[in-house]
Amino acid sequence: MKLRMLLCLLSLSIFSSARMLAQSSFTVGTATAAPGQKATGVLEVPAGSDAATAIPVAVFQGSRPGPVLALVSGSHGTEYASIIALEKVIQTLDPAQLAGTVIILPLVNIPSFEQKVPHLNPVDGKSMNRFYPGKQDGTQTERVSYVITKQVVERCDYLVDYHGGDLDENLRPYAYWPKSGNARQDAITRDMVLAFGLDHVIVWNDRPKDPNASRYLDNTANTRGKPAIAVEAGYSGTVQTDDVAMLANGTFSLMRYLKMLPGAPAMVEHPVWFSKVDTVASDQTGIFYPLVQRGTYVEPGMKIGYVTDYLGKTIYEAHAPVAGVVLYICGVPSMKKGDTVANIGEITTTP
Ligand SMILES: [Zn+2]
Structure with a gap:
């Protein structure tokens, strides 16, 4: 009797500590991923002075605990290589291998993509990377920015914003290292840039410091204490294999640096820095x-x-x-x- 009770108590405590260590499910918008699983859905953005929209989202919940990493592309919907790179990550990332959570928004600016309009959201004529942290009662770009700030930025630990040369831009790949003035955070974002692997890096010193006027997505994360970088590859409407591979491989290398995937990151040793x-x-x-x-x-x-x-x-x-x-x-x-x-x-x- 006593032994049975002891065994019972022992198994209960093993069960409860296992529960404490285990990952719970993670929900973004309509996507709920159980541990070791991937889920897809949308972030609903209600109608306001103009039309409603729904931003596609994929959530990968690892089977082991770890940080929350947000990956966002297509705020400029014709910077195609960056969009296709995140489509590739969605198709190849294995949640069973993952520690932590990955939130992926591969295409923020759907009207730009569908209508082939560069730089702006044709619904309201605004750039979708200039109006963060957004406004609940603004035009579509501002409402989308608000929903992304609340449901993605505020819930992540790290963020990467993907861009490239737009339809009219013949661009050489590069990354941004945004310096916030906070030495600890700047050391992390520097490592994130080097782990991502793009060998030309712009040092961005004059970023807005006010979290309520952060303008850019990566800056919205950085001003909220979440290390974030921006990367650019692709040009002039093309989807070159090299550009897509550079962005997808960089993403996996960054996940290794953050210890979300097994293996060592491939760090750039001697980048060209631009002041x-x-x-x-x-x-x-x-x-x-x-x-x-x-x-x-x-x-x-x-x-x-x-x-x-x-x-x-x-x-x-x-x-x-x-x-x-x-x-x-x-x-x-x-x-x-x-x-x-x-x-x-x-x-x-x-x-
Ligand atoms: Zn862009």
Whole structure:
């Protein structure tokens, strides 16, 4: 009798401690993933002054405890390589191998994707990476941003925002290291960038510090104490195997750095750091002809492209204002006064 009672108590305590160690299920929007499982669903964004929308979400709940990592792409719905990279991660990530939780939003800006409209959400004409933390009573972009802030950013521990060259941008892959001024957090985001594996890195020093005016998604996470980075690959509407692989492999390497997947991350050892990005804007409307490629090293004064009128007369010459690397250059002939001709990164050896 006594022995049976002891055994009973023992098994109860084993059971309850196992329950305490075990993962519970994790819900985002309509997706609830049980431990060791993947679930898909949507984040519902109710109608307001304009239409409702529903953002697709995949949730991977590991069988072992660990951090919550959020991965978001397609706030610019025609930066295709980054969207396809997260589609690939959704198809290949194995929740049985995972420690912790992964939340994936592969396509935030559905109207942009469906209507092939670059840069903006065609529903309200706003960039979907400039209105964070969002507003519950704003236009669609602001309401989407609000729902993502509440249901994804506030519930994650780490975040990555994926971008690339848009339909008109011939872009060389790079990452952003956003420096917050908090040494501990900056050390983590630096490691996240190096673990992701893109070997050109822009150091972003002048990010908004106010969490209520965070503007960008990664900055919304960083100003809430959650280390976050942004990565860019792909260009001009293409879905190149190399660009997709770079972003998908970088994601798995980052999960190894965060100890969410077994194995060691592949850290970049000697990245090219950029302390500043200079934008060259056209002062004429007309037809743009580039003279350099993405990734080209330029010297101050070097001619990087020109604009003609619609009958072939040159009306503007674009010159590099500084020495550096062409991070992207306009990839199409359409050129409007004030539009970006190129972004040039200034190299630093002391990031
Ligand atoms: Zn973008």
